[in-house]
Amino acid sequence: MDGGYAVAMWLRRVPVRKILRRTALAVGAAQAVTLASLAVVDHRRKKNRRPAVFPRVPPRSVTAGGSEVTIYTYGEDLYADMLGAIRQAKKQIFFETFIWKSDPVGQEFKDALIAAADRGVRVYIVYDVFANLVVPRSFFHFPRHPNIKIKPHGLGGIALPLPRRLGRNHRKLLVVDSDVAFIGGYNIGSLYATNWRDTHARLTGDIVWDMQNAFIDYWNLFPRKRLPALPDTGGLVWQPNIRLYRNVPRNLVFPIRSMYLDAMDRARHHIYLTHAYLIPDDDMVRTLLQAADRGVDVRIIVPEESNHIVADWLSRGFYSQLLRGGVRLFLFQGAMVHAKTACIDGQWSTIGTANIDRLSLAGNYEINIEVFSDAVARQLEEIFDVDSGNCRELTLDEWHSRPAMVKFSESVLTPFRPLL
Structure with missing residues (x-):
């Protein structure tokens, strides 16, 4: 009772607006420190980066x-x-x-x-x-x-x-x-x-x-x-075999997102995604998890370290949910993987400019082809297999064991997700 009374008296003395203002300032300061720290790390990382070495598939x-x-x-x-x-x-x-x-x-x-x-x-x-x-x-x-x-x-x-x-x-x-x-x-x-x-x-x-x-x-x-x-x-x-999808912000037309959602909703056997930046919206996460839940083999290749360190950290905020739901994550080693591709069930595939993030799917002018072809899907699957050999798979146990400060920094950056 004494403790509760003391808190109540303190709340009477301190205006709610001041509490909210101080809280906002503290959060803002934490975000600023986190972003500044990431900028320093990114600068050092790029300065010391070695020439890229990765497997490639001839055209x-x-x-x-x-x-x-x-x-x-x-x-x-x-x-x-x-x-x-x-x-x-x-x-x-x-x-x-x-x-x-x-x-x-x-x-x-x-x-x-x-x-x-x-x-x-x-x-x-x-x-x-x-x-x-x-x-x-x-x-x-x-x-x-x-x-x-x-x-x-x-x-x-x-x-x-x-x-x-x-x-x-x-x-x-x-x-x-x-x-x-x-x-x-x-x-x-x-x-x-x-x-x-x-x-x-x-x-x-x-x-x-x-x-x-x-x-x-x-x-x-x-x-x-x-x-x-x-x-x-x-x-x-x-x-009939290849269709073109164009995001046109001027006309508020964004069909690439719908193309992805529809294709993943149809998947019965496997979904293979390779993307530079993975910052999906709620519908995209839900569709991926529903596919995994019905037994679809969902695998995603992303760079271990991309050229945008903030995007990496925002992407990590989705890893726990995806890994718990049965989605497999593969981290590309030794180079920046910038591809924007997907192949599903050996029949459907897409190649284009749109990433799985809000900027690409609901903000930028983008262009993707949708291909209904066993031959094209098979070739993209072969490329995915080669790329997978240059990745390390991230497990849920490994992800949960990351330092507490890293988890805190990821949570601090959560409000920035809608911006990317």
Whole structure:
């Protein structure tokens, strides 16, 4: 009674607002210290990082309906074929990227695009301004050329910060002469050529029209006086084996999330996911756990250490729930795995730019292909097996035994999950 009376008297003397304010300040201070500590750790980690070593699978082409699909898991292989397509272009090039470094690889792409324009090819370029703030602005200055049209994706609408105005252009897309298209997770830069494990696809055949139309629709979505609209034509054929999904914040359209949820809900045997950042929303977690509960073999590959340490720590907040529910987690070793792929039941697969996080699934401009093909799914499963050999599996016992301070830091960062 004495203790309860003392607490009651203290509450009378101290206004509730002051208690709440002090609590908020204490939480904020803990978050700030945690973020600062992670920044120091991340800086040291990147400074001492060794050259990446990881297994790779040579590109191989398979047929899916009226299209040919070639899957790349190594940047140098991909860049060689992308540059080859650009150098052979005769009519037009649609080039869209999130990050475009001003290093030797980035310069090689820039030179190839300029050379294509010099020989009469119409070149259309889109890049995200925010993603390239650390890149010298001079790199994006192209010579005045009648055949080069550039549309930077900026922050449009700071005065009115609505979700439909703030989405970043996270897409990576190349279409050449309506004949060949490239899509996937690879940005443009020397780091990605050899040190990152990513996944990209080269497409020919019927689906190329859809890829070209995706670029045209985005280009025309943001009209500018000095940049003419591109002609929008109807599709030549309906492609039943490969479908294209595009997140368009401007229109508040986000179908990639629904694509994932529907596919995982249908799973009967296995779900294999490889993702750079795993920060799922409640529906995504529930769907994964329901699949595991009905006996589906659910496996997820994520980097042991990604290029965004805060994203790693936010992702860890889901590990206990997933591991308890029977989901198996594999931590990729020795390199950043940046792929955004999934294969289910040996029949369904997806390759694209969207991560399993809120920014990708309900915020950014993203693009994924959905493929109904045993051959494509089998190839992605082979790649998953190779990647799994470069992982260590995280067990529930190991996860529960982590230090108490680590658990506290993870809980402190929980409010930041909706931001990523």
